Amino acid sequence: MNIHAVHHLPDVPYAYGSGRDRLKIRLRSARGDLKKVTIYYKDRYDWENDYKKKDMDEIITTSLFSFYGTEITVRRARFRYFFLLEEKSGRRIVYDAGGFREPVTEGFEYRGFQFAYSAQGDTYKPKEIFNDAVVYQIFPERFRNGNKENDPPGTLPWGGIPAQGNFFGGDIKGITQGLPYLKDLGINMIYLTPVFSSSSNHKYNINNYFALDPQFGTMEEVREMVEKAHSMGIRVIFDAVFNHTGSDIPMFLDVMQKGEKSPYSSWYHIDSYPADPENPDYYTFATGIGSMPKLRTENHEVREYFYSAGKFWIEKIGIDGWRLDVSDEVDHKFWQGFKEAVESVNPNAVLIGEIMHEASSFLRGNELDSVMNYPFKDALCEYFARRETDETHFTDTLSNVRALYTDEISSQLWNLIGSHDTPRFLTEARGEVKRLLLALAFQFSYPGVPYIYYGDEAGLDGGRDPYCRRCMEWDEEKQDKRILDFTKKMIEFRKKYPELTSSKVSFRTAPGMIAMERKSGDELSGRKIIIYFNNQDKEAEIKPEDNITEITPTDMEGKTPGELYTCGHLILKPMSFRAFLKEE
8 A cells, every 4th residue: 555645634625514413524545556445433522432434435536546535424513533444455554643553453542533523604505506507708898789879989890800909899788688699508607707997898907896887888787687687597797806906096096196195005015106007116917017006905995995896786786796806816814704795795696716726725615616617628628629638637637626626616616618818719729620519518518617708609719818809700600500509409418417517527538538427416316427538530439338328419410319228339430429328
């Protein structure tokens, strides 16, 4: 046994409360090292009774590690436990808080790990609105021009070449007009990049957090849009920027005018005065972007101002939550207070962070509810779009991300394959539509929340900003119907089978091939779904289990197979997938 690979901590994600008197437990070992892992547990104050015991399941596997998990219950939620590790040779080793030892006689009190108390106040409750969510990201300035009367000066004809500073007139009225299209697609949650008063087309340099930008319309129009979306079963998420403001916000203008004497000088990180956006000697978003001065979010007045803004749009307009820009550069205490403020007006409001890397410290239940899963996006682009990596590296990347988070969080990660900050997937795939279709099939079959960047479903392409921010194509003759129809079918497929929205997943791989197995959280269900992906330009042969029913929503050629197989080999076409249901 490679004891150097064995790891457990009585803390997230290796131990955490999952309900009244319940604790979820994980343990890591070297892959394939162990025949069985058994947890022994009881009340931490119980010195009289024997330990209860329970075998743990292998829940996550990478090329290096196996992760075992289970849920244990102790009345009064005070836990003491240790692990019995059994090698394939039959040798058994105890792993407790003191390390490793040979098993001692029955009745010996091991130095157990202790989870002192699973407090209800610390138990994270998953947001139900993520259960069957399909997110659609909208860049408002480029989605649809519904009211030409609010177009800013110099607005260009729709569909022109995007640039950093040009405008095409997209607005809130256009989003309202597009809601039936989104409903027909199967969308039930939209996320809008910032809509607040700002001088740019992207609106991330905000100068008034309590006002809709006039080029997008009026407060009445945004309220009408949210109400209509809700009537169609579509939730609305706004984008908030609390890491920095625009340099033309009244607070920073006051700093520019009064210097250190400004009451807002402590709102920002000013190194020297005067504060000059053309030659910034202060902290900014990224490096030297003077139009976006960074905030001191530890400042009490800053917090109260933005907490008020967070509540305002939920109370006055009825939005369902916030996507939080650059959230990994804002302190934890700010987010803890923001969550309390937002949930004080809507307990079901959701908070999603823009964090492009590991984010476990923000996902402990008292700050963010989810993050944009950029490692997922990068993995799919590497494997399906650019074919730069193999199956082992691809599945390891995804499994390592799941190992970072609790099961509840993994089910709520926003699984994107493109955004306004990245090249579009079709461009990454060099225009190869089948690569996009196969990635979509994987995206909608995987745990988490599927996320569509506007226009990807219609065949939009585009490189890095500004080219990934093209105008939405509304001419049906110019939309790629094959991608659009395929996206609809994959959304329907996901909603039809509850196994696809659980957190349970495992992989088997072969050169050019991946088999993904999905099970529901219901231990008594006995059902599972197996999906085979052939990511190569040649046919592949598979041998599914006996007595399975094909449930492939499309074979990527427009057909819909659906028959019972009992034995034998089946063929996967080049760059295609097939899905099967197994009743056990």
